[in-house]
Amino acid sequence: MKPVSRFEELESGAPRVPVRFGGQEYQLAEGSNLAAALMAAGVDAFRQTSHRGVGRAPFCMMGACFDCLVLVNGETRQACLMEVETGLDVQPARRMREGPYASR
Amino acid sequence: MHRVNLAIIGAGPAGMAAAAEAAKAGVRVLLLDEQATLGGQIFRNVEVGSELRGAVLGRDYRRGALLTDAVAKSDVDYVAKARVWSIEENHVAYSTPDGEYLVEADHVLLATGALERAMPVPGWTLPGVMTAGAAQIMLKQSGIVAREAVLVGSGPLLYLVAVQLVRAGFPPKALVETQTRSDMRRAMTHWRAAMRGWRYLQKGAATLNELRNAGVPRYVKSRNIALLGSRRVDAVHFSCGGAIHEMATDTVLLHHGVVPDVQAARMAGIEHHWNAQQNAFVPKVDPWGRTECDGVWIAGDGAGIGGAMSAELSGRITGLAVAHELGSLPRAERDRRANPLIGQRNVELSIRPFIDRAFPPYHEALAPEDEVTVCRCEEVKAGQIREAAEQGCLGPNQAKAFTRAGMGRCQGRYCGLSVSRILADANNRSMDDTGYVRVRPPLKPVTLGQVAALHDPNAPLEQAGGHD
Numbered sequence: 001m002k003p004v005s006r007f008e009e010l011e012s013g014a015p016r017v018p019v020r021f022g023g024q025e026y027q028l029a030e031g032s033n034l035a036a037a038l039m040a041a042g043v044d045a046f047r048q049t050s051h052r053g054v055g056r057a058p059f060c061m062m063g064a065c066f067d068c069l070v071l072v073n074g075e076t077r078q079a080c081l082m083e084v085e086t087g088l089d090v091q092p093a094r095r096m097r098e099g100p101y102a103s104r
Numbered sequence: 105m106h107r108v109n110l111a112i113i114g115a116g117p118a119g120m121a122a123a124a125e126a127a128k129a130g131v132r133v134l135l136l137d138e139q140a141t142l143g144g145q146i147f148r149n150v151e152v153g154s155e156l157r158g159a160v161l162g163r164d165y166r167r168g169a170l171l172t173d174a175v176a177k178s179d180v181d182y183v184a185k186a187r188v189w190s191i192e193e194n195h196v197a198y199s200t201p202d203g204e205y206l207v208e209a210d211h212v213l214l215a216t217g218a219l220e221r222a223m224p225v226p227g228w229t230l231p232g233v234m235t236a237g238a239a240q241i242m243l244k245q246s247g248i249v250a251r252e253a254v255l256v257g258s259g260p261l262l263y264l265v266a267v268q269l270v271r272a273g274f275p276p277k278a279l280v281e282t283q284t285r286s287d288m289r290r291a292m293t294h295w296r297a298a299m300r301g302w303r304y305l306q307k308g309a310a311t312l313n314e315l316r317n318a319g320v321p322r323y324v325k326s327r328n329i330a331l332l333g334s335r336r337v338d339a340v341h342f343s344c345g346g347a348i349h350e351m352a353t354d355t356v357l358l359h360h361g362v363v364p365d366v367q368a369a370r371m372a373g374i375e376h377h378w379n380a381q382q383n384a385f386v387p388k389v390d391p392w393g394r395t396e397c398d399g400v401w402i403a404g405d406g407a408g409i410g411g412a413m414s415a416e417l418s419g420r421i422t423g424l425a426v427a428h429e430l431g432s433l434p435r436a437e438r439d440r441r442a443n444p445l446i447g448q449r450n451v452e453l454s455i456r457p458f459i460d461r462a463f464p465p466y467h468e469a470l471a472p473e474d475e476v477t478v479c480r481c482e483e484v485k486a487g488q489i490r491e492a493a494e495q496g497c498l499g500p501n502q503a504k505a506f507t508r509a510g511m512g513r514c515q516g517r518y519c520g521l522s523v524s525r526i527l528a529d530a531n532n533r534s535m536d537d538t539g540y541v542r543v544r545p546p547l548k549p550v551t552l553g554q555v556a557a558l559h560d561p562n563a564p565l566e567q568a569g570g571h572d
Contacts, residue, residue: 006232006354008274010247011154029246036246044231044336050512051483055335057231059480059518061238061245062145063138063548064219064365066481066513076549081138081185100508 005042017086021070028084035061035068035079038090046070046079046092053095069093108134108181110426111196111209113188113368116144117171117412118404118419119215123182124174125423130432134207135175136186136198138548142172144217145237146412148244151176157247160271164307164412165244171416190545191372194399197558199550204557211399211426214369215419218362218405221384222518223257223469224478224486227331228358232338236265236359249274250355254340256329257360258283259463260304263311265357270318277353278321280329280342282360282466291462301455323349327468331356360465364406367517370543372400378535381460382409383470384521385540391446393422401426414452417445471525478526479519481512489523493530500524500541513549516541 014029021043028037035058038046045055047069058068061080068079071091079090095101110126112119115137123135143150147168149157158166175182183200190197191214197206220235227233236255242248249272255262258281266276291298298305315322323344332339332350340351363384366376374395376385386408389395393403403422404415424442427433472478474487484507489497492506500516500523503509509523510516516523520541528538546555 007242007248007250008272010156010160010243010249010272033242033246036242036248039242040246040248046231049483050481054229055231056229056480057234057336059234059238060220061234061241062219064514064517069513083140 005040007040009040017084019084019086019088019090021090022092030084030086032084033061033080034082034084034088034090037084038079048092048095050096051101105195105206105208107208107210108132109209109430110134110211110213111136111207112213112215113137113191113196114144114215114217114404114406115139115142115175115182116146116215116217116404117168117416118217118406118422119144119213120171120175121416121419122213122215122403122423122426123180123419124171124178125420126427126432127178127180129424129427131423131427131430133178133180134209135180135182136188136196137182137184138187140184142175142182142184143168145241146217147171148241150244153244154247157244160268161244162268168412187548187550188368189547189550191368191400191547192545197545199554204554206558209399210430211401212372213393213401213403213422213426214372214406215402215404215415216365216368216406217415218409219365219517220261220359221361221363221465222478222522223358223360223466224472224476224522225256225329225331225358225466225469226473226476227333227337229477229480230331230333230335230337232333232336232354233331233356233358236262236357237362239355239357240265240268243268243272250357252277252353253355253357254278254280254351254353255357255359256280256282256326256331256340256342257358257466259359259361260308260459261362262357262359263308263315265359266320267311267314267318270314270320275318275320276357278323278351279315280326280340280344280351281322281324282326282329283463284325287464288462291458294457294461297454298458300451301458304455304459329466329468360469361463362405362409363521364408365517366406366540367515367543367547369395369402369406370540371545371547372397374400374402376540379408381457383460383465384409385535391421392425392442393418394425410449410453410456414449417449417452421445421449471522471529478522479507479509479512481514481519482508482510484509484519486522486526489526490530493527497527498531498533498537499539500527501539503527504541510541515543515547
């Protein structure tokens with residue numbers, strides 16, 4: 001079941017395209033900001049933290065905080081700096097168990 | 105590698121104004137910005153925003169279209185989605201979706217603006233918590249608003265975002281405000297200067313009036329703020345007027361002022377000093393925006409918080425100064441054009457002492473309690489920084505090696521000031537003596553492939569290997 005959004009979209013003119021996040025499909029406004037569109041669609045946690053593995057969501061929306069980190073085609077990206085395109089397959093960034101995070 | 109006269113980093117009010125002014129004088133300008141459109145954060149999407157959004161955001165926002173127009177009509181070479189990751193000896197490295205670039209610039213202007221001051225209160229890392237500025241960006245760029253948000257903190261932006269939510273038809277549930285009456289009393293000692301900024305006082309009064317008419321409750325002088333929830337935020341805890349409140353909400357918007365984004369300036373090696381009034385480090389610049397690093401300039405909020413109008417004026421002033429340095433504008437002409445701008449900027453800045461005192465940062469979030477996370481990226485708590493101080497850490501670079509605070513992807517943007525403040529308090533030393541986390545390239549994460557793409561295989565090895 002899809003989560004209930006805590007956001008409202010003031011304008012809903014843009015055509016919707018399918019985007020996958022964490023295996024679930026969402027219909028998002030084409031060309032809109034990916035982080036904003038996913039939040040409006042009800043996504044809470046965008047990533048797990050590297051160390052403790054707890055959920056995080058976009059915090060600054062301006063490319064500075066890196067809390068909206070996701071994987072797109074295996075590449076680490078900031079969702080707040082991306083636009084919605086049809087067929088995007090997005091995965092949340094996961095907890096790390098290597099390097100400095102292995103022993104902590 | 106291509107060459108330009110002036111490379112500007114950041115296309116907010118300062119960067120756009122500087123670009124247009126310098127280009128008008130015949131300077132070859134490259135304007136680089138990480139976002140997809142001109143405007144910076146304050147004028148985000150002003151070119152493409154809808155009428156509805158314009159009405160919600162107000163006249164001061166729509167005015168930004170004058171600047172984006174000026175850039176669009178000029179000869180400025182504007183590159184969107186450009187991530188600058190290194191500035192060394194007038195060589196600027198940046199990556200775009202099209203590839204990697206290295207440009208040689210006679211002059212570099214850092215117009216990187218401001219960041220919201222981090223507000224580490226318990227629970228601030230939970231999903232559902234974001235900055236008030238982030239909520240405003242969602243409105244500007246996407247026309248998306250949060251229902252029944254609780255705004256927490258202090259300052260003009262907190263009220264502005266609240267009133268924009270009201271106009272959008274989704275009034276916030278409450279404002280939990282941290283400033284006190286004695287803050288306002290201290291601010292009033294600067295009333296004479298503040299009267300020169302009467303326009304801002306008027307706007308502030310109108311904003312508060314709009315909030316009152318909308319019936320948005322305000323809890324002034326709140327303390328003991330904690331955001332509650334396990335997987336996401338579900339309530340705000342605070343005490344106010346002798347009572348303890350626990351207010352249910354899905355969305356918390358934090359704000360207690362803005363600070364200069366000093367990452368690029370720090371990386372360029374520019375000296376900074378502590379500004380107690382702004383409660384932030386600011387770079388050393390002269391009134392033209394010139395720094396002690398040859399050919400590196402700073403304009404706008406990145407040189408000290410002054411607001412959008414002041415940033416625009418500073419941009420124009422620096423644009424003229426650079427044009428003069430390049431021989432495109434005689435000294436007398438530079439001065440003739442710049443003098444009225446400098447006068448206007450002084451008027452714009454006259455409100456700042458009042459604002460800084462009326463809305464000081466929330467004290468409990470400057471050096472939070474031991475259990476509060478200060479470094480969001482590496483999940484380091486305030487107590488760990490204090491332990492590092494006990495072990496002899498005097499500055500944030502040592503503390504970084506001990507705790508990893510500031511070592512994550514944001515590179516200290518959101519923990520730098522907290523870490524320095526905690527260390528300064530623990531060691532009983534000044535902020536200047538404590539210093540700030542050292543910023544090195546890359547300014548934003550890049551892949552090895554992106555760095556390698558800049559390597560010219562025909563260049564002699566010692567040049568390719570860099571210098572130090």
